[in-house]
Amino acid sequence: MARASELGGGAIRFERIYDASIEDVWALWTTKEGLEEWFAPEGMHVEVSVLELR
Template sequence: MTTSRIERTYAATPERLWQLWTTAEGIESWWSPDGFTVEVGKLDLQPGGELIYTMTATAPEQVAFMEGAGLPLSTESRKTFVDVDEPGRLAYTSLADFIPGVDPYDFLTVVGIEPVEAGTRVTMTMDAMHDEEWTQRLLMGRTNEMDNLGRVVGG
């Protein structure tokens, strides 16, 4: 299985970035791609614990895309934590159960957080999804999220 990788360096401490990745307030401040909002419903930060959140399209362009693709404007997403090693590593599976005509499946994301001279390097590695189109959508969404994270921490 192929993976995609995104890497960014932020002018923030590993502890600050860990907090943004692992608290409801932190997640809600940056997690959603542009044009969407996120509301955390459950966060149990331990291996086997779940993150459950609702992502809602709010901007006209995203609303039109979702409607045109036959997707609901709001989707509940579930992630199950596999590895929680504060503040250096977070791994979780995501349940892809919202794609019309595709049986639900899990895919893995691993986040590495490490101090570097310029701040903190965050590396996100994601399993490929069921086809190239959805893998590219995932990569574009996660790239946008990482950009949003940079706006929150100012770096």
């Protein structure tokens, strides 16, 4: 179950627990291929054209 708590200044923080290692989740959220896999449900395709992590 996801929980969200307001931090102030218009920011929202979401917390989730995944049955995966930190390294696996990091790879999914910080690579083009990972994000395309994460956000595309089975049978769908998502294409990331630009990825700028700061």
